[in-house]
Amino acid sequence: MTQTGMPARRAAHQMLQQITTEGRLLSELLGSGVLDQLAPEDRATAQRLVTETLRGLDRADRLLKPFLQKNPPIFVRNALRLGAIELVGGGAAHGVVNAYVEIVGRNKRTQSLKGLVNAVLRKVDPAAWEQLPVPVTPPWLRQPLVAAWGRKAMNGIEKAHFAGAPLDLTAKADAKAVAAAVDGEVLPTGSVRVADAGQVSKLPGFVEGNWWVQDAAAALPVKLLGDVQGQRVLDLCAAPGGKTLQLAAAGAAITAVDLSPTRMARVEENLKRTGLKAETIVCDARAFKADPYDAVLLDAPCSATGTIRRHPDLPHAKDGAEFGALIAQQAILIDHAVTLVKPGGRLVFCTCSLLPDEGEVQVEEALERHPELTVDRAALARPGIDPDWITEEGGLRLRPDYWAEAGGMDGFYMAVLSKPA
Structure with missing residues (x-):
């Protein structure tokens, strides 16, 4: 992230707004070049911020709820969500709070709520994060999935959603050789799983075409x-x-x-x-x-x-x-x-x-x-x-x-x- 972190945070807030209010998908936004003007480090940070916030959205809302008498406008709510995710992830409180106060303050329609953002984010206790339940899927999707697979299975599905996904590769020829090269493991079905992959194109065998992501x-x-x-x-x-x-x-x-x-x-x-x-x-x-x-x-x-x-x-x-x-x-x-x-x-x-x-x-x-x-x-x-x-x-x-x-x-x-x- 650049010194102030503002370009990445503004971009993350913009993407979160478009996803939650316009129904845009993240892949669509990235494909449209929404992050192209950012430095590489800020592009990665913005994408990580919005992904982590979406993954933990329900938990972030639960964390913020005790400090809100009513839900603020979605522009402000998304700033609070991003700020909460940064804080529970170890972000420096002073920088995080000031950043999202500035984002809300730049919008004429929400600038009067700068004080609210400042007050709420300063009350966020990162230690309370782990005590909250696994984020719940929005009702429109959760209800049919519970009907199909039952509540116990749905709880497991939501836990998996919150955990995110490792990187899986399919080897062109020798899965064991690919696993050894990328420090991964061969799964029972023959795919290669990598826990902490980093940048995919930097992994051994990418340029040579020894595998593909799948x-x-x-x-x-x-x-x-x-x-x-x-x-x-x-x-x-x-x-x-x-x-x-x-x-x-x-x-x-x-x-x-x-x-x-x-x-x-x-x-x-x-x-x-x-x-x-x-x-x-x-x-x-x-x-x-x-x-x-x-x-x-x-x-x-x-x-x-x-x-x-x-x-x-x-x-x-x-x-x-x-x-x-x-x-x-x-x-x-x-x-x-x-x-x-x-x-x-x-x-x-x-x-x-x-x-x-x-x-x-x-x-x-x-x-x-x-x-x-x-x-x-x-x-x-x-x-x-x-x-x-x-x-x-x-x-x-x-x-x-x-x-x-x-x-x-x-x-x-x-x-x-x-x-x-």
């Missing part, structure tokens, strides 16, 4: 296909490309399709870095046509509720209003993907969602629409997969509270559907 849960759908050497495989909705890289490394003749030119450019960059080959096509997956493939992987657009431990902005930026349209789109994509699977071929459907409507229910309804399809339960017999993760209809349900002591995993659903020969 959560352990996200790496499993490709593994369910088994040996794909020499097979024609289609990756629909392919970006950001981890599964495309997996398939290419496994020897498949892979075609990757995605609607976004920007996201597909990232896929192509990673293919180049890793020295892997794939045909990349920018196209709406629902309109893509080609001769049928041996296997189709559909990682359908979804709520992304399984990735909250990595993206804590999501439950505060969204309210679930768009999820119905996503669920309808998933069904359309499944129906189209079935037409791209040759007789005797397989379709892997997956979503990074914790909502059954985007997983178990989608597969149950797909089987009703396509009675010729069968669920390949045998495909789930892979190293590291706990039989308790297998669902009634034959899919695989992963949750952030699984592997809790080892750092958890993203929430994911996947199933393998086979077409008759």
Whole structure:
């Protein structure tokens, strides 16, 4: 952080405002260049501040509540939240308090509340932080997740969300060699986990293309296909490309399709870095046509509720209003993907969602629409997969509270559907 810390703090406050009042996602804001004018150290600090605040938002509000007779305007409330997070993280009280008093004072609509900010932040007791409960997910999402998995499981999920996520890598070839190089460990499913990674591009093997970043849960759908050497495989909705890289490394003749030119450019960059080959096509997956493939992987657009431990902005930026349209789109994509699977071929459907409507229910309804399809339960017999993760209809349900002591995993659903020969 620069000497005063103000550029980073102002940027963090601006981003928190846009997330909580405009429904903007952090990735969207970063992609728009909101931090481009800052020094590298301030960019990192601003991103860390807003991420830590979002992750602990509910706890920060509980910490501040005794000192507030009523909720102040959201502009002020966000300044208090950021200040509280800095204070409990060991920030120097004088500098932190003065910084957020200045931020509130610069806004004509809130400058009269400078005294409130000063008084409240000076009363914050960092020692009280650890006595507060794990932050609770906003009700719009917590309620359906409790209904799906129960309160005990939801408590574990929220604990995993609050803890954040370690860095997982997928090795192009030798996972043990990658783990040794980056001081990581090989997980039961074959991914490499790094506890304190630092800057990803500085890790050994990045430049050489020996691995790519991919959560352990996200790496499993490709593994369910088994040996794909020499097979024609289609990756629909392919970006950001981890599964495309997996398939290419496994020897498949892979075609990757995605609607976004920007996201597909990232896929192509990673293919180049890793020295892997794939045909990349920018196209709406629902309109893509080609001769049928041996296997189709559909990682359908979804709520992304399984990735909250990595993206804590999501439950505060969204309210679930768009999820119905996503669920309808998933069904359309499944129906189209079935037409791209040759007789005797397989379709892997997956979503990074914790909502059954985007997983178990989608597969149950797909089987009703396509009675010729069968669920390949045998495909789930892979190293590291706990039989308790297998669902009634034959899919695989992963949750952030699984592997809790080892750092958890993203929430994911996947199933393998086979077409008759």
